[in-house]
Amino acid sequence: MEQNGRLPENSSDLKGDAPDATDFANYFCTYAFLFHQKEMLEDHKRTGAYYTAIMQNQAQFKDKVVLDVGAGSGILAIFAAQAGARKVYAVEATDVAKHARKLVQHNRLGSIISVIQGTIETVELPEKVDLIVSEWMGYFLLRESMLDSVLVARDKFLKPGGALYPSHARLYVAPIRSNLTHSRQNEFRNAMEGWASFTDDMQRYYGVRMDCLNDSFRDEQKQYYQQTAAWADVSPNQLAGRPWCFKQYDLLTVTPQEIIDSFKEHFELQIIEAAPIEAFAGFFDVQFKGSPENPASFEVLLSTAPDPQCSTHWGQQVFHLYPPINAQPGDRISGDINISRKKENHRLMQVVFQHCIIPRQQQPQAATPKLQSTERVDFFSIE
Template sequence: MEQQNGHAPDHAADLKGKDPDATDFANYFCTYAFLFHQKEMLEDHKRTGAYYTAIMQNQAQFRDKVVLDVGAGSGILAIFAAQAGARKVYAVEATAVAQHARKLVQHNRLGGIISVIQGTIETVELPEKVDIIVSEWMGYFLLRESMLDSVLVARDKFLKPGGALYPSHARLYVAPIRSNLTHQRQREFSNAMEGWAGFTNDMQRYYGVRMDCLNDAFHDEQKQYYQQTSAWADISPQQLAGRPWCFKQYDLLKVTQQEIIDSFKEHFELQIVEAAPIEAFAGFFDVQFKGSPENPASFEVLLSTAPDPDCGTHWGQQVFHLYPPINAQPGDRISGDISISRKKENHRLMRVIFQHRTTPNQPQPQAAGMKLQSTDRTDFYSIE
C-alpha cells in the first residue's frame, strides 16, 4: 500500500460524526457546503494569508504536534498545519464539503497526516487529545453565526492542558462614521412606503378591497428592515469621524461556553475628531494569534477587519445607521452602552442595542427659560 509523507494512508473514516439537524443546516450550514462559498473565503487573501503566516511562521510550535481543525471547510488550514510539520491533523467539517476536502488532501499527498472527518464537532470522538486547535470561526461583527460555540466545545473536549488555539484572542470595536449608505437606505424606505400607498390605492380601485388597515404593519416591517437592520459595508478610513473603541475582549483559552451564550452589555466612549454628522456606528473585530502561555507563538499575527484603504476582508464592517444622524463637533463625546444578545428564533443571528448620549465639548448656549434638549437615545438593530 502506498505510503504518503512517511505515513500510512488515512484510516480514520470511521470517526464520522453526526450531521447537523435539519433546522441548523437550513439556517447556517447549507451555504458552506458549496465550493463557491469556500472559494469566496479563500480569495480573501487578508484572511487566508493571516492564517498561513500564523501557522508557517510558527513551524516550531506545530512540528510533531497533533492538530484539530474545527469547521475545516475546504481543509486549507489542516493542509497548512501539515505543511508546518504537524504529526497528525484531524479536520472536522459538518457539511458534505468534507468530501471535497478529503479529495484535496489526497491530491496534495497529505492523506497520511490529515484525517478528514464529516460531522459536527459536538458528535465527533477523536482517538487522542490535541496540542493545537485551528479554526476560522468568526462571523460578521465577530459573533454572528455562533461558530465560536463549537470551537469552545472542541477546546473543552480535546485540547491538552497547555495547548494552544489559533487564533487565541479576539476583540470587538465600534467607531463613529459618515455613511452615504444611511441616506440611500432612507430613500429606499421612503420609496417602499410610497410604493405601498400606490399598491393600496390600486387594490381598492381595481378590486374594491381596502388594505389601509395594514399600513402600520407594513411601515413597521419596512422600518425594521431599512432602519433597524445592520448592513454590510467596506468602509473607507476617511469615513471615520473618531477613533474606534474596543469594548469587548476574549481570551479564547479562558472564556466559557456560557459567557458566549449569555447576552452582555459593555460601555463605550467615542471621541469625535472632526465636524461631521455621525450617520452610523461601524462595528468590526480583530483576532490575534499568540499561541498559549505554555506554547507561545514566536511570531504573533493580527488579523483585523478594521477599515483599510488597501485590503479589506469579506467580513467588511457592520454598519448601524442612525436616524436621525448626530450632529457632532470636534471634541464632542458619544458615550453609552452596547448590548448584544442572540435572537431567540435563530441563535446564529444577533440583536444589538445602543444606549448613548452626546456630550458637547463646548457647552451649548441656552436661552432664558429654555430647557436643554436631551441627547439620550436608544437605537435597536438586528444582524441578519
C-alpha cells in the same frame, strides 16, 4: 476515490452526526458549496494571516497533534501539516468534507490528515490535541455562533497547556459618515410611497380597503431599511472619530456561557471631525499569540478594521442612525452596547445602542458620566 467499498485512508473510521435539519437550513447549507469556500479562500488578508500564523510558528506545530474545527476545504489542516504537524484531525459538518478529502489526497497528505465529517459536538477523537485551529469568525465576530463549537472542542480535546489559533479576539465600534444612510432612507420612503399607491389601487379596482395594514407594513419596512445592520467596505476617511474596543476574549479561558449570554458593554467615542454621525461601524480583530505554555514566536494580527489597502470578506457591519447625530470635534458619544442572540435563530444577533452625545464644553474632567434619561436608543439586527 473509494476502492473495494472502503473509504480513503485519510477519512478514517472516525465520524460524527450531521447537523439537525433546522441548523443545516439556517447555517451549514451554504458552506457545502465550493463557490462559498472559494469566496473565503480568495480573501487573501484572511487566508494569508492564517498561513503566516502557522508557517511562521512551525516550531509550535512540529510533531504536534492538531484539530481543525469547521475545516471547510481543509486549507488550515493542510497548512498545519505543511508546518510539520504529526497528525491533523479536520472536522467538517457538511459535504464539503468530501472535497477536503480530495484536496488532502491530491496534496499527498493523507498519512497525516484525517478528514472527519460530522459536528464537533458529536465527534470523538482517539487522542487529545496540542493545538486547535479554526476560522470561526462571523460578521461582527459573533454572528453565526460558531465560537460555541470551538469552545466545545477546546473543553473536549485540548491538552493542558495547549493553544488555539487564533487565541484572542476583540470587538470595536466607531462613528462614521455614510452615504448609504441617505440611500436606505430614500428606499424606505419609496417603499412607503409604493405601498400607498398599492392600497389606492386595491380600493379603486377591487373595492378592498387595505389601509388597516399601513402600520404593519411601515414597521416591516422600517425594520428592514432602518433597523438591520448592513455589510459595507468602510473607507478610513469615513471615520469621524476613533474606534473603541468594547469587548475582548481570551479563547483559552472564556466560558461557553459567557458567549451564549447577552452582554452589555460601555463605549466612548471621541469625535475628531465636524460631521453628522450617520452610522456606527462595527468590526473585530483576532490575534494569534499561542498559549502561555506554548507561545507563538511570531504573533499575527488579523484585523477587519477599515483599511484602504486590503479589505476582507467580513467587511464591517454598519448601523445606520436615523436621524444622524450632529457632532463637533471634541464632542463625545457616550453609551452602552447590548448584544444578544435572536430567539428565533441563535446564529443571528440583536444589537442595541443606548447613547447620548456630550458636547465638548459640557464634559466633566473626571470619570465617565452616567447616561441621562434623554439618551437615545437604536435597535438593530444582524441577519
